[in-house]
Amino acid sequence: MIEKTDLTYEKAVLIGIVTREQDEDKLNEYLDELEFLTYTAGGEVLKRFTQKMDKPNPKTFIGTGKINDVKEFIEVNEVGTAIFDDELTPAQQKNIEKILNCKVLDRTNLILDIFAQRAQTSNARTQVELAQYQYLLPRLAGMWTHLERQRGGIGMRGPGETEIETDRRIVRDKISLLKKKIETIDKQMGVQRGNRGQLIRVALVGYTNVGKSTLMNVISKSEVFAENKLFATLDTTVRKVVIRNLPFLLTDTVGFIRKLPTQLVESFKSTLDEVREADLLLHVVDISHPNFEEHIASVNQTLADIKSADKPTIMVFNKIDAFQEEKIDEDDLVTEKTEVHYSLEDWKQTWMNRMGDDVLFISALNKDNMEEFRKKVYEKVRGIHVTRFPYNNFLYHEYDEQGEEE
Structure with a gap:
């Protein structure tokens, strides 16, 4: 276990499952790495929750009884974040957030957060931002509201368009813009490599x-x-x-x-x-x-x-x-x-x-x-x-x- 002394660390719990493809030893190894990732991102792991399942629950990833155990622990210990070792589907993430009433992340989201913290140059920040938007696009429902304010202006919103459709359009536009910016970065990097003789x-x-x-x-x-x-x-x-x-x-x-x-x-x-x-x-x-x-x-x-x-x-x-x-x-x-x-x-x-x-x-x-x-x-x-x-x-x-x- 990683010792923590900084009181600013965010309380978190880790959740993983044992399956036919992933035995208990393998899961513990992944959770050790996930704990190090959590520590790197600024979190403190209070407890790990594991469960043996043939395959993840399509609605809540883990079983009903286990997720209620997680909820009880989170409420008693005032935990702010639940981190799952595998990537959650948008539906799973939405359902779990409703039950646990806390921030829910998966391994991919956690790694993207670390990259966002570590990005120092404009190039790195652009690359991380693109990856975050690509991850976020299918998960927009219930996560973001009123993104149209970032766009604004009369005539910028189509007739009868719902808020989530507007949000998706704004994110797609942002992804397109970032991809063009990265194309420019790639060309610049290519020129730099070519200039190295x-x-x-x-x-x-x-x-x-x-x-x-x-x-x-x-x-x-x-x-x-x-x-x-x-x-x-x-x-x-x-x-x-x-x-x-x-x-x-x-x-x-x-x-x-x-x-x-x-x-x-x-x-x-x-x-x-x-x-x-x-x-x-x-x-x-x-x-x-x-x-x-x-x-x-x-x-x-x-x-x-x-x-x-x-x-x-x-x-x-x-x-x-x-x-x-x-x-x-x-x-x-x-x-x-x-x-x-x-x-x-x-x-x-x-x-x-x-x-x-x-x-x-x-x-x-x-x-x-x-x-x-x-x-x-x-x-x-x-x-x-x-x-x-x-x-x-x-x-x-x-x-x-x-x-x-x-």
Whole structure:
């Protein structure tokens, strides 16, 4: 559980279900992540409610008895927000709000809220705003009133048009306007990428909160914002890096997450284009996280969705300083050694060993094994450069082991 000391945190409860496709262990893992998301958004989780069901209730997501339990707890503890782990339909959200009489969010809504808080630049704010409007459009009934005031003017409202129809029209107009603005942003970003010349492009990718920004700071000696919260970085950061005699561009991208809202994937096209156009990916993994293998699978799926799964990739297992080995006593003949007892050396001998040489184990925070990291990245970038620009090969002759970074 995450300790809270700030009295301004908003009280919340989490709700999830165990189904045929999602067992109890998987649900608890998702709820752990949902609690971290809630904390990142400024909430404090007082309790979790779970229920075993074949499939979600089409009206209230969970059963009648369970939702009454949630209602009672909310009323007694003055909870302001109920957060569901899965995306709710507009009808479910409306029904649940009537019963609980509090703010009802789902995972998608929560992630969008965090993005809205974290967006610093005009580009990021525009992308988040588009995703929010796209999420909101089918949920307008009962949520917004008198949006026509934002439009105003005689003749702007059609004859016989209801308030909700007006609201939908205004939101659709807003979405259209934001899409045009993002098209302009995409063109500007494309021009910027084109102006970077023929330098090799390297992109940091990975699950959220795995240490990409910290690694970016170490490699580029810059000050990219890094924090132990989800989605600390939204805006793409590009830095020119020189290792030994070889310059290249390094990009820090937004972190991925399971159940990433489709609205965000669409609206953050310009950010994801940095990944699509990269020559080399550094897939950063928090090896200290108990579910890091599933994080890898989630990132790989997102890369496949944006048609970037076949790019040259170095797996960078970060946070080895936080790796805790749970040893088994030598005299213990009962306990079976499982993954929870693995040391770092044990992990290296698993499926990671089959990945060949494109695997690194580092601590970006403590700068452990960074020389090995720089050497591997140098070799990969140099190999790409030599293949692409064979006539410039003489410029990048081999340096000896004492070669210093410029």
